[in-house]
Amino acid sequence: MVDENTYVLGLDAGNTVIKAVLFDLHGRQIAMHALDGQSSTPQPGHVERDLNELWDNAQQAIKGCIENANIKPSQIAAIGCAGHGNGLYLLDRQDEPLVGIQSLDTRAAGHAEELRTANGAALHALCLQEPWPSQTPVLLAWIKANRPDLYQKAGTLLLCKDFMTFKLTGERVSDISDMSGCGLTRMPECVYDEDLLSLYGLSDARQLLPRLIRPTDVAGRISEVAAELTGLVAGTPVIGGYFDVVASAIGSGVVNPGEASIIAGTWSINQVFSDAPVVDRSMFMASGFAPGRFVNIEASATSAANLEWYVREFIERGEHHDDPFGYCNDRIAETTPAADDPYFHPFLYGSGQGADYRAGFYGLAGWHSEGHLLRALFEGVLFEHRRHIGVLQSSGVQFDAATLSGGGARSPVWPQMFADCLGVPIAVADARETGALGAAIGAGVGTGLFASYEDAVSAMTDIRRTYQPDTAMKAFYDRRYQTYLNLTEAMKAFWSTWASSN
Numbered sequence: 341m342v343d344e345n346t347y348v349l350g351l352d353a354g355n356t357v358i359k360a361v362l363f364d365l366h367g368r369q370i371a372m373h374a375l376d377g378q379s380s381t382p383q384p385g386h387v388e389r390d391l392n393e394l395w396d397n398a399q400q401a402i403k404g405c406i407e408n409a410n411i412k413p414s415q416i417a418a419i420g421c422a423g424h425g426n427g428l429y430l431l432d433r434q435d436e437p438l439v440g441i442q443s444l445d446t447r448a449a450g451h452a453e454e455l456r457t458a459n460g461a462a463l464h465a466l467c468l469q470e471p472w473p474s475q476t477p478v479l480l481a482w483i484k485a486n487r488p489d490l491y492q493k494a495g496t497l498l499l500c501k502d503f504m505t506f507k508l509t510g511e512r513v514s515d516i517s518d519m520s521g522c523g524l525t526r527m528p529e530c531v532y533d534e535d536l537l538s539l540y541g542l543s544d545a546r547q548l549l550p551r552l553i554r555p556t557d558v559a560g561r562i563s564e565v566a567a568e569l570t571g572l573v574a575g576t577p578v579i580g581g582y583f584d585v586v587a588s589a590i591g592s593g594v595v596n597p598g599e600a601s602i603i604a605g606t607w608s609i610n611q612v613f614s615d616a617p618v619v620d621r622s623m624f625m626a627s628g629f630a631p632g633r634f635v636n637i638e639a640s641a642t643s644a645a646n647l648e649w650y651v652r653e654f655i656e657r658g659e660h661h662d663d664p665f666g667y668c669n670d671r672i673a674e675t676t677p678a679a680d681d682p683y684f685h686p687f688l689y690g691s692g693q694g695a696d697y698r699a700g701f702y703g704l705a706g707w708h709s710e711g712h713l714l715r716a717l718f719e720g721v722l723f724e725h726r727r728h729i730g731v732l733q734s735s736g737v738q739f740d741a742a743t744l745s746g747g748g749a750r751s752p753v754w755p756q757m758f759a760d761c762l763g764v765p766i767a768v769a770d771a772r773e774t775g776a777l778g779a780a781i782g783a784g785v786g787t788g789l790f791a792s793y794e795d796a797v798s799a800m801t802d803i804r805r806t807y808q809p810d811t812a813m814k815a816f817y818d819r820r821y822q823t824y825l826n827l828t829e830a831m832k833a834f835w836s837t838w839a840s841s842n
Contacts, residue, residue, distance in 0.1 A: 344364070345415055346364070346365055346417050346789070347362050347363060347365075347370060347409075347411065347415050347416050347417065348362075348416070348417060348418050348419070348420070348780040348781075348783045348789070349402070349405070349416050349418075349420075349572075349780060349783070350363065350419075350420050350421075350422065350587075350591075350773070350775070350776030350777055350778070350779035350780035350783070351398065351401070351402070351419065351420070351421045351422070351501070351776065351779065352421075352584060352775035353394065353398070353421070353422070353423040353424065353500050353501060353584075354423070354424050354584065354605070354606060354775075355379070355387075355424050355427075355442045355443060355444055355606050356376060356379070356606070356648075357374050357375065357376055357377065358375055358377060358394065358397045358398055358401050359372060359373070359374040359773060359775075359776055360372065360373050360374075360398070360401035360402045360405035360776075361405065361773045361776035361780070362405050362406070362409045362411070362416070363780045363800065365784065365789060365799065365800065367771065367777060367781075367799065367800030367802070369771065369773065369777075370411070371408035371409035371410075372405060372408070372773060372776075373400070373401045373403075373407075373408060374401060375397040375400055375401055377393060377394060377397055378390070378393065379442060379444075385445065385446040385447045385449070386441075386447050387441070387442045387444040387445040387446075388439065388440055388441055388442065389442055390437075390440065391429065391437035392437060394440065394500075394503065394504075395503070395504070395507045398504050398507065398570075399569045399570050402570040402572060403570055403571045406570075406571045407571075413571055413572055413573045413576075416572065416573070416576060417577075417784075417789060418576065418577050418578070418579065418783035418784065418787040418789070419508070419562070419572070419576060419577070419578045419579070419783055420555075420578070420579045420581050420582070420587075420778075420779030420780055420781075420783035420786075421501040421502075421504045421505050421508075421579075421581035421582075421779055422501055422581055422582045422583070422584040422586075422587035422588075422775045422776065423500030423502070423503075423581070423583075423584055424442070424500050424584055424606070424607075425499065425500075425518055425521045425522055425583045425584065425585065426443040426474050426475050426476050426479075427441050427442045427443040427445065427474055427476065427479070427499070427500060428440075428441040428476050428479040428480055428483070428497070429441075429497075429498040429502065429503045430483075430494050430495075430496070430497060430498070430548075431494075431495050431496040431498065431503075431506070432493045432495050433493065433494075434495070435495065435512075437503075438490060438493055438494060439483075440503075441474070441479055442474075443474045443607070443641070444474065444606070444645075444689050445474045445479065446474065446690055446695050447473070447479075447482060448473045448475075448481070448482035449473040449695035451471075451481060451482045451485065452471040452472050452473045452475065452478045452695075453471075455471040455478060455481070455539075455541075456470050456471045459471075459540075460621075461621070463523070463536070463539050463540070466526050466527070466533060466536045466539070467523040467524070467525060467526060467527055467533075467536055468527045468617055468619060468623075468625060468626045469523040469624070469625045469626075470621065471523075471540075472692060473690070473695055475522055475523055476497070476499065476523070476524060477523055477524055477537075477540040478540070480540075480542060480545060480548075481540050481541050481542055484541070485541075496548060496550055497545070497548040497549055497550065498512070498514065498550060499514055499519075499522065501518065501581045501582070501584070502514045502518070502550060502581075505560070505578055505580070505581060507566060508562055508563070508566045508570075508572075508578050509560030509561060509562065509563055509566070509578050510560065510563050511551070511559050512550040513550050513552070513553055513559045513560070513580060514549075514550045514552060514580070515552070515553055515554060515555045515557075515559075515580035515581055515582065515629075516530040516552060516553070516555070516628055516629060517582050517583040517586045517627050517628065517635075518582070518583040519532075520626070520627045520628045521583040521627040521637070523625070524536070524549070525552070525628075527617055527626060527628065528616060528617050528628060528634065530552075530628040531552070532546070532549055532552060534546065554580060554629070554630060555579060555580045555581055555629050555630070555782050555786075556579055556580065556630070556783075557579065557580050557786060558577045558578070558579055558580075558786060560577075560578055561574070561575045561576060561577055562575060562576040562578065577783075577786075577787055579782055579786040579787070580786075581779055581782070582629065582778060582779055582782060583627055583629075584775045585601075585603055585607075585611060585627075585635070585637065585639070586627060586629050586635055586778070587774075587775045587776075587777075587778030587779045587782070588603050588605075588609075588745050588746065588774045588775040589603070589611060589743075589745075589774075590774075590777075590778035590781055590782070590797065591745070591771055591773070591774030591775060591776070591778030591779075591780075591781060591801065592744075592745040592769035592771070592774045592801065593743060593767075593769055593797055593801035593802070593803065594613060594743050595633075595793050595794065595797050596613060596794070597613050597614050597615045598613065598614070598739060599612070599613050599739070599743075600612045600613075600739035600742035600743070601613075601742065601745065602725060602729075602742050602743070602745075602758065602766075603744075603745050603746040604643045604644050604721065604725070604745075604746040604747065604748025604749060604758075605643055605644055605745075605747055605748070606641065606643065606644065606645045607641050607642075607643055607645070608639055608640055608641075608642045608686075608721065608724050608725050609637065609639045609643070609746070610637070610638045610639065610725055610729050610732060611639075612636050612732060612739055613635055613636075614634050614635075614636055614737070615632045615633070616632075616634060617634040617636060618636045618735050618736060618737055620734075620735035622731055622734065622735060623636060623637075623638060623731060623732065624639055624692060624728075624731070625637045625639070630793075633793075636732060636735070636737055638728035638729065638731045638732050639692070639728065640691055640692040640693075640724065640728070641689040641690065642686040642691060642721065642724040643686070643721050643724070643725070643746070643748065644721065644746060644747045644748045645688065645689060646684075646686040646688055646699065646717055646720070647665070647668065647717060647718070647721070647747075649688055650668070650714070651665060651668065655667055655668065665750075665751070669751050669752055669753055671709075671710050671714050672711055672714050672715045672718060672753050673752070674711055675709065675712055677715065677813075679819075680703070681703075681708075681712055681715060681716060681719075681820075682701055682702060682703040682705075682708055682712055682713065683702045683703055683716055683719075683720065683820075683823070683824055683827055684699070684700070684702070684716040684719065684720035685697070685698070685699050685702075685720055685827070685828065685831070686699060686717070686720040686724055687699045687700075691724075693828075694832070694836075695839075696836055697831075697835055698835055698838070700831075702827060718753070718754055718757060719757070719817075719820070719824075720824070721748070722754075722757050722758060722817075723761075723820075723821050723825075725758070725762075726762060726821060727825070740764055741765045741766075741767065742758075742762070742764060742765075742766055742767070743766075743767045743768070743769055743803070744758055744766050744767070744768050744769075745768075745769050745774040746774075749768045750772065755805075755807045756807045756810075757817075758807070759807040759808060759809040759810075760809050760810045760813035760814055760816075760817060761813075761814070761817040761821070762809070763809050763811075763814045764809060765806050765807065765808055765809065766806065766807045766809075767803045767805070767806045767807075768803070768804050768805050768806075768807070769801060769803060769804060770801070770802040770803060770804040771801065771802075777800065777801070780800075781793070781800055781801075784800070
């Protein structure tokens with residue numbers, strides 16, 4: 341029988357916001373506290389964060405969540421962290437923050453291309469990934485080549501959620517979902533590999549890698565210092581945690597082979613679970629999180645971050661501060677789709693197809709309104725999700741329904757657009773904070789509150805609504821999608837020329 345006085349805490353740290361969310365063992369959200377973080381761009385293409393600010397925000401989020409819940413901290417049985425994958429979070433040899441590079445960073449684009457040309461096939465044969473700009477080992481190799489002063493000071497390589505786990509427990513650990521997701525483990529075994537490091541040019545970096553565990557393994561326990569700073573009880577177990585896309589899928593109810601998860605967040609995440617990783621060089625990556633449990637992933641930074649940019653730069657500067665995203669959805673809802681609607685490329689942060697790709701609106705006419713611009717933006721994001729899903733399908737991955745999560749799932753219009761464009765039913769999870777819930781589910785499994793992932797997902801997740809596809813709109817999107825792909829192809833020469841002239 342579920343103990344009504346027992347709770348699990350999930351921490352979810354993305355590229356911007358960190359959230360502490362408390363759940364009961366039925367998956368009901370009891371309380372949440374979130375804080376926005378600040379990113380800096382010291383040079384074009386560099387996207388960094390202050391790790392001390394990240395930890396300060398984590399402390400405030402946890403304290404605020406406990407206060408909002410009005411419970412005893414001793415009722416929190418376990419804690420799980422999830423965080424954005426890749427990027428690079430380095431501690432120095434005294435365990436002090438050295439640098440925090442986020443997964444939107446493109447400084448290493450040239451280095452990634454050089455590695456891909458020299459060792460792409462050999463790297464893929466080991467880790468099922470080829471080099472790309474904000475991949476963790478590529479960034480570390482760039483630091484080694486371009487900032488040897490930092491490289492010499494480095495003591496431990498962590499990922500985003502690992503830094504929080506370290507500050508909570510004092511343990512320098514990472515989990516297999518994050519490390520396989522950043523190309524630092526041999527697949528499908530999900531273990532460190534000397535030959536893999538050598539191919540990245542990092543033969544001397546083995547001592548930087550943290551202890552590697554499974555997500556549900558207990559990484560450590562809340563330290564006395566962390567307890568005083570956060571309000572948690574010293575000794576509370578903290579699990580290894582998750583690559584956030586895996587956590588979000590689990591928190592939306594997706595955990596079994598053949599099930600599909602689409603996340604419309606900062607990144608366009610499109611993933612299908614399987615009992616063995618797909619081996620195909622056209623696919624972006626595969627991540628493992630338990631024996632016989634893998635996630636096949638196609639992704640790029642081309643999703644709802646585009647809407648966040650639009651809101652930040654245009655809507656919040658106007659008269660719509662109270663509900664800027666609601667304002668955008670209202671403008672789209674009042675706009676009837678038409679064949680001459682404008683197009684949008686969602687490449688504000690580049691593309692996996694090329695770091696020189698750039699965003700743009702196309703085909704604007706004097707009769708188009710802001711609603712048309714926003715519909716084009718929503719549609720462009722949707723088309724990149726569809727392109728990624730096409731890559732998965734060409735790799736042999738099939739599914740006939742999917743669950744949508746992330747900020748885009750909260751829109752009253754985007755889920756129906758996904759269903760219509762993809763031609764499959766789209767379910768939206770009942771939980772809003774699926775990343776935090778997935779981490780909390782893992783904490784429940786790892787500490788014996790649930791016997792298995794299946795038991796925990798059954799008890800703690802539910803579906804709020806399912807959107808059925810409209811065949812007429814499917815035909816409409818099919819035509820526009822092909823034009824979108826043609827437009828992308830036509831722009832490649834311009835982007836390449838433009839990039840080489842800067």
